[in-house]
Amino acid sequence: MKSQVEKKIENLGTGVLDMLNGLGTFTNYTSRTIFWTFKPPYRFKLLFDQIYFIGNKSIFIIFLTSSFTGAVFAFQIYVGMKVINADSFIGPITMIAMSKELAPVLSGLVVAGRCGAAMAAQIGTMKVTEQIDALEVMGINSYQYLAVPRIVGATIALPMLSAIFLLIGYGGAWLIGVKVIQIDEIVFSSKISDFMDLGMVAEGIIKATVFGYLIGIIGTYHGFAVQGGAEGVGKGTNMSVVWGMITVLVVDFFLTSFLTKIL
Amino acid sequence: MNPLKVGLLTLAAFASIVVMSLKITTNKSGFGEYTTYKTVLKDASGIFEKSSIKVAGINAGRIKSIELNGADGALITFEMLEGIKLTNNSRLKIKSVGFLGDKYLDIILGDQNADRLKPESFVMAEGGAGFEELTKDAGEVLKEVKEIAKTIKESLRDEQGRNMMKEIIANIHEMTGSLKRLSTGNEDKINQIVDEVKAISEQLAFETDRYQKDSLMSDLSKIGPILDKADAAVGDLKIIIADLKDGKGTVGKLLRDDAVVDQVSQTLSSVNRLVNRINNIEADIGLSTGANTRSGTDTRFDLDIYPAPERFFRLGIVTNEFGPQSESESDTYTSVNGGPESKKSVRTVDYSDFKFNFQIGRRIQRFGLRAGLIESTGGVGLDYFLPDWGIRTGIEMFDYQKDAGPNLRLMTEVKLWNVLFARVAGEDLISKDGSQSATISLGLRFSDQDLAALIGIFAR
Amino acid sequence: MSEYSIEFKNLVKKFGESTVLNDVSFGIHKDKITTVLGFSGAGKTTLMKHILGLTMPTSGDVTVLGTTINQIDELALREFRRNFGMVFQYAALFDFLTSFENVAFPLREFTKMTEEEIKVKVMGLLKSVGISEEAAFKLPSELSGGMRKRVGLARGLALDPHIMLYDEPTSGLDPITTHMVYDLMKSTHYDNIEHGFTSVIISHDIHATLKYSDYIVFMEQGRVVEHLDVETFKKSENPVIRRFLEL
Numbered sequence: 001m002k003s004q005v006e007k008k009i010e011n012l013g014t015g016v017l018d019m020l021n022g023l024g025t026f027t028n029y030t031s032r033t034i035f036w037t038f039k040p041p042y043r044f045k046l047l048f049d050q051i052y053f054i055g056n057k058s059i060f061i062i063f064l065t066s067s068f069t070g071a072v073f074a075f076q077i078y079v080g081m082k083v084i085n086a087d088s089f090i091g092p093i094t095m096i097a098m099s100k101e102l103a104p105v106l107s108g109l110v111v112a113g114r115c116g117a118a119m120a121a122q123i124g125t126m127k128v129t130e131q132i133d134a135l136e137v138m139g140i141n142s143y144q145y146l147a148v149p150r151i152v153g154a155t156i157a158l159p160m161l162s163a164i165f166l167l168i169g170y171g172g173a174w175l176i177g178v179k180v181i182q183i184d185e186i187v188f189s190s191k192i193s194d195f196m197d198l199g200m201v202a203e204g205i206i207k208a209t210v211f212g213y214l215i216g217i218i219g220t221y222h223g224f225a226v227q228g229g230a231e232g233v234g235k236g237t238n239m240s241v242v243w244g245m246i247t248v249l250v251v252d253f254f255l256t257s258f259l260t261k262i263l
Numbered sequence: 264m265n266p267l268k269v270g271l272l273t274l275a276a277f278a279s280i281v282v283m284s285l286k287i288t289t290n291k292s293g294f295g296e297y298t299t300y301k302t303v304l305k306d307a308s309g310i311f312e313k314s315s316i317k318v319a320g321i322n323a324g325r326i327k328s329i330e331l332n333g334a335d336g337a338l339i340t341f342e343m344l345e346g347i348k349l350t351n352n353s354r355l356k357i358k359s360v361g362f363l364g365d366k367y368l369d370i371i372l373g374d375q376n377a378d379r380l381k382p383e384s385f386v387m388a389e390g391g392a393g394f395e396e397l398t399k400d401a402g403e404v405l406k407e408v409k410e411i412a413k414t415i416k417e418s419l420r421d422e423q424g425r426n427m428m429k430e431i432i433a434n435i436h437e438m439t440g441s442l443k444r445l446s447t448g449n450e451d452k453i454n455q456i457v458d459e460v461k462a463i464s465e466q467l468a469f470e471t472d473r474y475q476k477d478s479l480m481s482d483l484s485k486i487g488p489i490l491d492k493a494d495a496a497v498g499d500l501k502i503i504i505a506d507l508k509d510g511k512g513t514v515g516k517l518l519r520d521d522a523v524v525d526q527v528s529q530t531l532s533s534v535n536r537l538v539n540r541i542n543n544i545e546a547d548i549g550l551s552t553g554a555n556t557r558s559g560t561d562t563r564f565d566l567d568i569y570p571a572p573e574r575f576f577r578l579g580i581v582t583n584e585f586g587p588q589s590e591s592e593s594d595t596y597t598s599v600n601g602g603p604e605s606k607k608s609v610r611t612v613d614y615s616d617f618k619f620n621f622q623i624g625r626r627i628q629r630f631g632l633r634a635g636l637i638e639s640t641g642g643v644g645l646d647y648f649l650p651d652w653g654i655r656t657g658i659e660m661f662d663y664q665k666d667a668g669p670n671l672r673l674m675t676e677v678k679l680w681n682v683l684f685a686r687v688a689g690e691d692l693i694s695k696d697g698s699q700s701a702t703i704s705l706g707l708r709f710s711d712q713d714l715a716a717l718i719g720i721f722a723r
Numbered sequence: 724m725s726e727y728s729i730e731f732k733n734l735v736k737k738f739g740e741s742t743v744l745n746d747v748s749f750g751i752h753k754d755k756i757t758t759v760l761g762f763s764g765a766g767k768t769t770l771m772k773h774i775l776g777l778t779m780p781t782s783g784d785v786t787v788l789g790t791t792i793n794q795i796d797e798l799a800l801r802e803f804r805r806n807f808g809m810v811f812q813y814a815a816l817f818d819f820l821t822s823f824e825n826v827a828f829p830l831r832e833f834t835k836m837t838e839e840e841i842k843v844k845v846m847g848l849l850k851s852v853g854i855s856e857e858a859a860f861k862l863p864s865e866l867s868g869g870m871r872k873r874v875g876l877a878r879g880l881a882l883d884p885h886i887m888l889y890d891e892p893t894s895g896l897d898p899i900t901t902h903m904v905y906d907l908m909k910s911t912h913y914d915n916i917e918h919g920f921t922s923v924i925i926s927h928d929i930h931a932t933l934k935y936s937d938y939i940v941f942m943e944q945g946r947v948v949e950h951l952d953v954e955t956f957k958k959s960e961n962p963v964i965r966r967f968l969e970l
Contacts, residue, residue, distance in 0.1 A: 045265075052265040055272045099283070130815035137775055138829050138882075139804040160276030167279035170286070189286060194322075196287045197313070201280065 029143075029221050033151055036144040043149055050153030054115045055160055061110055066165040069102055070094065070172025078181050087181065091188040092195035094173040095166075099196070099204045103165040104158075105252050108211035111158055112244030116219035119150050120240035123223025124233040132224075147224070151216030158212030159205045166204065203259045210255060211248050218244045297342035299327065302355050302386045307337035309366035310357065316341055316368045317358075323347050326368065341368070350377035352474055355388045374476050545569040546714055551686060551706025555583060561702045565620060569711075572626065579620030581638050583702075637661035642669075653678025667694055682707045725789070728753040728886060728921040729774055734783035736769055736945075743769045745945040747783070751938070756912055756922040758932040760967065761942035767925045770942070771888055774923065775807060776800045788885060805833060808879030809888040813895075814871035816863040822849065822874045823859040829881045848877040852907060869900040876907060880915070887911070889924040893931065901928065905935045929967060933957065941967070 002010070074094045081087045123146055126132050132142045177183045222240035226232045304310070307329055316324035324343035332338035343349060352373025357366055370386070380386065418424040446453055473480035506512060510519035517523055547567040555561050565579035596604045622644070624633030631646040642661025649655070655676045662670040674688035686704040709717070727750030736744040744766045751757045759767045772778040773785045776792045785792045790803060816825045826845045830836055836844070849859050852873040863871055872892055879887060889908060893901040912922045926932050932939060939956045941949040941964055949961060959965070 048265045048269050051269045051272070056268050059272070125818075129813060129818070130811045131817055133777065134809070134811060134815040134817070136777055137804060137807060137809045138832065139801040140832060141801065157272070160272055163276040163279040163283075166283055170283065193287050194315075198284055198287060201283055201287065205280070 025225075026221055029224065030217055033143050033147050033217065033220070036141055037148050037152060039144065043145065046145070046149035047153055047156075050149045051157045053118070054111060054150075054153050055157035058111060058114060058157075058161055059164070061114065062107060062161050062165050063168055065106055065110055066103070066168040067172040069106060070098060070169030070174075071176045073097060073102070073169075074173035074176040075181075078177070088183060088187045088191055089195075090177045090181070090183060091173065091192045094177075095170060095192050095196055096200055098169045098173070099166055099200045100207075100256070101204075101252070103162045103169060104204045104207035104211060105248060107158055107162045107165050107208055108215065108248040108252075109245055111154065111161065111212070112215045112219075112248060113241055115154065116215045116240045116244040117237045119216070119219030120222040120226070120237045121233060123147070123220055124226030124236040127224060127226045128229050128233060142224075147216075147220040150220050151213060154212040154216035154219075155209055156212070158215070159208040162204055162208035166201070203256075206259060207252060207255050210251060214247050214251060215244045218247060296345040297324065298345055298349075298382050299340060299342045300349060300380065300382070300384055300386050302339050302341070302388045303332055303335050303337065304339055304357065304388050305336040306357075307339060309359075310337075310339070310368065314367055316343065316370060318347055318370050318372060323370070339368075343370070348372065348375055349380045349384075349386060350374060351380065352377055353380070353386055354474065355386050357388075371474070373474055376476075543571070545572075545711035547708065547710055548714065549684075549706060549708045551684070551704040553686065553702050553704025553706075555690065555700050555702040557690075557698065557700035558583065561704060563704070563706070567624075575624045575626065575631070575633075577620055577622040577624060577633060577635070581618045581620065583618075583638075631657075653684075667691075667696060667698075669693070676708075678708070682709055682713060684708050725750070726753060727751055728788055728919075729923070730784075730786040731770075731773070732784045732786070734770075734773065734785060735781045736766075736773070736778065737781045743945050744773075744780075747945070747947055749940060749947050749950045751921060751923055751940075753921055754916055754919060755937040756909070756924065756935060757938040757940060758924040758926050758936040759940045759942060760926065760929065760932060762967075763927075764944075765942040766945040767942055768890060771890060771923070771925055774886075774888065775804065775809070805882050806885045807888060808882065808884035808886070810872060810875045810879050810890065810892050812891040814863070814868075814875035816871055816874055816878070818863050821860050821862055822854060822866065822870075825863070825874055826878045826881055829878065833882060844881070845877075848880055849874070851911075852877045853903075868895055869904065872896070872904055873907065876904075876911065880911060883915070883918070885919050885921065887920065887922045889922065889926075891925055891927065893926070893928055901931060905931050909935050 074090050077090045077093050078087050081089050081093075123132070126146070132146070135142045135145055174188065177188050178185045219240045222236040222243070226236040310326065310329065312326055312328060314326045315322045316326065318324075324341055324347070327340045327342055330338045330340075347370075349370070350373055354371045354373065356369045356371070358369045359366055419428055469475055470479035472478050473484050475481060507515045507518055510516060517527065546569070549563070549565040549567075552560065552562040561581070561583040563579060563581045565577055568576045568578070570576075594606055594608050596606055618638040620635075620637055622633040622635030622637065624631055624644075629648045631648065632644075633646070634643045635641070637644065637659055638661060640662040642659055644657055644659040644661075646655055646657035657674055657676075659672040659674070660669045661672075670690065671692040672688055672690055673692060674686055676684050676686040678684045684706055686702075686706065688702045688704075690700045690702060691698050729751040731747045731749055734744050734747040735742065747766075747770065759770060761767050769778060773780060773792070774787060776785075779793050784794070787803075788806060792800065792803070795803065816822070817828065820828065823845055826848055827841050830841045830844065834841075846856070846859065849856075854870060854873055854877065858866060858870060863874070866874065876892075887908075892908065893904050896904065908922065908924070912920055924932070924936065933953055933956075936953055938950065938952055940947055941956070941961075943963055948963060949956065949959060951959065956964070957968070959968075
């Protein structure tokens with residue numbers, strides 16, 4: 001009869017082994033998707049469908065998120081900067097934060113929540129209803145047909161969404177800064193160009209590209225990993241969103257320190 | 264349909280990137296060729312690689328690298344746009360942007376006439392005026408204020424100190440009251456004084472800045488070599504003065520010998536009289552060109568010299584295709600086969616290209632009478648002047664020919680504007696062979712004052 | 724030339740500690756309808772997955788149409804799978820495509836047929852399985868269970884396979900529809916037998932099996948208990964089979 005402590009240690013060991021096992025499976029999955037990305041036939045129609053789903057269909061929520069984020073952030077910066085009479089810095093501080101962090105990260109979180117979940121649900125449902133087996137039986141590689149368009153589509157769509165997020169966020173910040181707080185428009189714009197450079201925009205775009213890729217990989221991986229019926233699909237969807245968001249936030253940290261050095 | 268919508272999304276994304284890039288790169292030093300320079304700063308804190316370098320507040324370059332340069336400080340390598348000319352006089356300064364103290368390098372270009380610095384050259388750096396300096400100075404001031412406060416506190420400890428303080432305060436109160444009474448009603452004067460003091464101090468600042476072109480200090484800095492030369496000249500001057508005192512040389516004699524001084528004085532008087540007379544001579548120049556209705560162009564140059572207001576001489580050159588001519592007749596005799604000779608006469612008329620005027624004249628009030636050579640023939644002329652209207656009108660008679668009679672010319676000249684005039688003349692008015700014509704000209708007439716002004720401009 | 728289109732030689736499959744197939748050795752006759760019977764968990768579906776190469780054996784070999792499946796690379800295996808058609812338990816139609824598009828899917832992926840040719844073939848296949856033109860443009864969610872199975876059958880036949888696999892094709896269907904599906908499977912088999920056609924059915928339905936099959940393979944706990952023709956199977960004295968027959 002095992003004691004509580006022994007059971008706990010056993011559980012811990014099992015947990016670690018499961019995690020390693022999962023990491024190995026994930027790595028194996030990632031390498032296979034990379035392999036199948038560069039193997040013909042190239043399914044551009046499926047790719048465009050996915051870019052449309054991830055990109056175009058997310059525009060509305062990106063618009064809402066970015067406009068309010070820009071406006072709120074500008075307002076909060078104003079509250080802080082007013083104390084030291086430096087409210088003309090609203091423009092640059094908001095835009096630097098938007099371009100380097102808020103645009104890629106918030107876009108990533110939106111896409112992880114919306115599209116990562118959808119990917120896991122779609123593929124998971126196909127898994128439990130044997131549609132993936134049907135594809136395999138027909139001689140079609142299910143990774144190539146299902147995963148690759150989604151991964152590549154997310155990698156392409158997210159930086160585009162991030163760029164649009166940045167512009168709309170600027171609009172929101174401008175609205176608050178120039179029209180509400182009444183900062184001079186020229187001062188607002190000129191300070192932005194004084195303190196920002198193209199490297200910051202590039203940093204945001206690079207981050208968004210990496211996030212897009214990771215969200216695609218994670219979403220499709222959890223779809224393929226679904227087991228059991230509806231409950232399994234639900235679990236897979238949930239894991240996809242959670243891991244997608246965590247990955248975006250953690251990778252953001254490492255990317256920031258890496259890109260700050262090289263850009 | 265999806266590829267189209269995806270394409271629109273891609274377009275929107277690119278447009279967003281372009282718009283944001285344009286927003287970011289206004290005021291940037293932008294694209295172009297750059298030249299690398301170096302400088303050494305004692306303290307490069309707050310300065311980073313890729314920090315902007317500004318000229319007159321405009322981004323004109325950026326910092327490439329910052330390295331330690333031993334005990335001298337930090338070696339900054341930076342690049343400036345090719346269009347910005349750095350010279351030996353250019354200076355580099357650390358400045359702060361706003362209260363938060365973000366630093367940048369500011370370049371004062373200096374004298375642009377100096378030679379351009381070669382790439383990789385060093386640019387002089389000056390101490391910064393950033394907020395670190397300010398806070399450092401503020402710290403020192405506060406220290407002194409603290410000491411003063413301590414001293415005041417000690418002096419107020421005893422009765423005598425307090426009484427003195429009360430007296431001082433009372434005096435200050437009285438003084439401020441007087442000042443207030445003085446300033447009330449005199450604000451305008453005080454403002455004027457302040458403005459003048461400000462102007463003076465700005466001027467002083469300018470003059471004392473040796474890097475400003477045309478400033479006193481920059482001029483003074485050029486004086487060094489001049490002073491050396493002056494020193495040598497003074498030495499020579501001493502020797503000369505010694506000789507003069509001894510009456511050596513012409514000048515020495517001039518100074519010591521009375522007879523020589525008298526002679527020189529007489530000569531100078533004569534010269535003075537001559538110069539005065541020359542100064543009193545006035546001149547008037549007229550230059551015109553026009554066209555005659557029968558014969559083509561007519562170009563004239565006249566110089567009127569007035570040694571006295573009532574007397575004048577006129578010298579001039581005229582070119583036209585009518586007027587005086589020279590005639591020659593040549594006879595040619597021919598015989599055919601030894602038969603009787605036949606005579607053939609050929610008359611050749613030459614119109615002179617250049618004709619000369621030389622007349623002596625007299626002015627009587629508004630009339631001018633003159634006689635002499637008119638277009639290389641003898642003639643007389645009478646002019647009438649209306650200076651208030653800028654009009655002169657006249658009549659000339661010259662070039663008498665046996666079968667044609669004299670050429671009677673009637674002319675009127677009108678001042679159009681400043682030195683510009685127009686002339687209309689009727690030629691050959693009493694000619695019997697119907698060769699009357701008209702000449703219309705435009706020209707420039709310079710009076711004595713105009714000539715003096717012109718000479719003054721050229722002399723400058 | 725072997726009489727078997729599919730052969731299993733000492734096939735063993737383990738998932739961790741559990742042995743799902745235990746030394747299975749038999750052959751499926753060419754051009755015949757063979758049904759694999761057994762209780763739940765007997766290893767029937769796993770056996771079928773080995774035929775398709777969806778699962779690789781722990782040991783032993785699987786030979787299909789002369790090719791040892793577990794010894795060829797993935798790309799060759801994918802090519803080889805075009806010899807198969809399969810009807811899944813719940814049809815496994817792609818729910819984002821209509822019936823027509825489901826059947827046309829393999830034709831678009833693997834053939835150079837024009838859209839017109841595809842339309843002709845697909846409509847012909849759907850008609851042969853009793854799907855109307857109207858139903859052809861409905862999504863799977865708009866079809867009944869039986870209709871979905873028939874569309875699945877039409878899709879399986881699209882590439883003119885040599886081996887047709889049925890994984891519990893009548894599961895969840897009423898008896899009339901069950902017999903209709905079995906009739907369809909039988910007619911499909913004999914319509915295509917000219918160029919070689921083997922049908923393998925996994926089923927629990929003993930009555931339909933006895934009626935429509937040529938051979939029966941009975942499995943229990945990962946082993947093949949019996950592999951007999953139908954008539955001999957009916958007379959088997961094996962107690963497990965007798966219990967099954969008496970259900």
